[in-house]
Amino acid sequence: MMNNNPGPAVEAAGLRVVRGGRTVLDDLAFTLPRGRITGLLGPSGCGKSTLMRALAGSQAHVTGTLTVLGRPAGHRDLRPRVGYVTQAPSVYGDLTARQNLDYYAAVLGIPRHDRAGHVDHVLHDVDLTSHADALAGNLSGGQRGRVSLAVALLGEPELLVLDEPTVGLDPVLRRDLWALFHRLADDRGATVLVSSHVMDEAERCHRLLLLRDGRLLAEDTPDALRERTGADTVEDAFLRLVDQADAEAAQAAGQAAGEAAGQAKEATTR
């Protein structure tokens, strides 16, 4: 994939998202380098899907800066350039896998005479050629998820945003999907953001964003994270960073309480 813009695929600064009156992402700043696989990791509810929705332009109440492929997130020019797969497979059960893909290819504006070729290509990518003519409603959950992924691959998007794409898949399929993500990055230069709450998937990423309670705990390579924390695994590195952040927060709270008590005492002795 030719790329004249050497800047990162995504740049975020002061990114904040409010959902249901609560701040669920707070003051995030990070970049996603082009052509790399970045893992977005963190416990359930930490804000991974919200961040992905913001990148795809489908999240309300986003403030701060979020630039995607040189445009503000959600800009309509980004539509064919960003592939987004949500956790719930978004395919029509009463159409076959191939018909679903043909439909989405038309929506994307891929010319009719090119569609069959594109559809065959993405079916092959996700290893579903043998199920191309099965009704999506009759496919297993994992297979439907792969049809959704194939939809996102139509038109060779420059950025792929994949929300827990390997959840519930068997080890062979998980391995095959990770091999696909690496081919997309290495051979096509695609930028891939993959979320997971399974820390062993972190080892398969070039870079990681570790999220906790809507805040960024770390942005680094798996090796650098392990080195920096003296941990053997990314999971242990994450736990050490959590402990460190908690200790710092407790210290700051203690200091603030001490200062407030001091001020109160000063006021009463005046």
Ligand SMILES: Nc1ncnc2c1ncn2[C@@H]1O[C@H](COP(=O)(O)OP(=O)(O)OP(=O)(O)O)[C@@H](O)[C@H]1O
């Ligand atoms: N529609 C909503 N309205 C209000 N709050 C929401 C809504 N959806 C999610 N939230 C809250 O936003 C926070 C982040 O949720 P999000 O789905 O982004 O987390 P996540 O890290 O993707 O979780 P999981 O790994 O379980 O999918 C959570 O505290 C959640 O309760």
